[in-house]
Amino acid sequence: MDGIGVNFMSELVGTALLIILGGGVVAAVSLTKSKGFGAGFLMVTIGWGFAVFAGVLVSYKSGGQLNPAVSLAQMLLGNISFGTMLIYWVAQMLGAFIGAVIVWLAYKQHFDEEPDAAAKLGVFSTGPAIRSYGWNLVTEVIGTFVLVFVILGITNGKAPAELGAVPVAFLVIAIGVSLGGPTGYAINPARDLGPRIAHAILPIKGKGSSDWSYAWVPVVGPLIGAALAAGASTFLLPVVS
Structure with a gap:
């Protein structure tokens, strides 16, 4: 397998594992027959941090x-390069989709017995506490700006051979507990869109709508936030030669 193929599989496998553990903690907390039911939002944020x-x-x-x-x-x-970015995007989306399917398989019986369609959708994708698309977008922009800006600080603005897993995990937890309340902090287009597509396709009993009217917010918001963070990093972060 060539370098591009290795990187593609690396992003696919990593994103799939991210969703298996991240979506899994949401399922554990949200589905009423789960032993983790009711553990709360803090447990979700911690789980997502470890998933990262x-x-x-x-x-x-x-x-x-x-x-x-x-x-x-x-x-x-x-x-x-732009081409490499597109390849990574495909891998990330596919990995997120596969991860969501695996979460469904792990909790299949619990999905079947869960009466709340919104709880089922929440395992796969984010949704706002107060629906206001403009302000929801602002929240996702801010959350993703913090994520990307700090990651660039951790890596000195370079493309790392390996991101610092521990600081990024703590960063995701920090964003969740501080900025996650309004929208559930997608801060990642693949994390939301890939599993949302899985929700739409999978034969989930009583699943209801996939809420496509909101789906653009956790895609567009993070991309704007990332672009702003990249621009800001060029003059707000130290340049390391």
């Missing part, structure tokens, strides 16, 4: 980006 940690560790070959927003920032800074 695991995903980054297994995707070190590609730099553990796992997020189209991060890949966009790296492309804008000249660390990867």
Whole structure:
């Protein structure tokens, strides 16, 4: 397998693991027959942080980006080519879709017995606490700006051979507990869109709508936030030669 193929598989596997563990903690907390039911939002944020940690560790070959927003920032800074970014995006989307399917398989009986369609959708994708598309977009822009800006600080603005899994995991937890309340902090287009497509396709009993009217917010918001963070990093972060 050539370098591009290795990086593609690295991003796919890492993103799949991210969603297996991240979506899995949401399922554990949200589905009423689960032993983790009712553990709360803090448990979800901690679970997503550890999910990022695991995903980054297994995707070190590609730099553990796992997020189209991060890949966009790296492309804008000249660390990867436009073509490489597109390849990463495909891998991340496919990995997120596969990860969501695996979560469904793990909790199949619980999905079947869950009466709340919104709880089922929440395992796959984010949704706003107060629906206001403009303000929801602002929240996702801010959350992703913080994510990408700090990642660029961790890596000195370079394309790393391997992201620091521990600091990025803590960063995701910090964003979740501080900025996650309004929208559930997607801060990653693949994390939301890939599983949302899985929700739409899978034969989930009583699943209801996939809420496509909101789906653009957790895609567009993170991309804007990442672009702003890349631009800001060029004059707000120290330049390391």
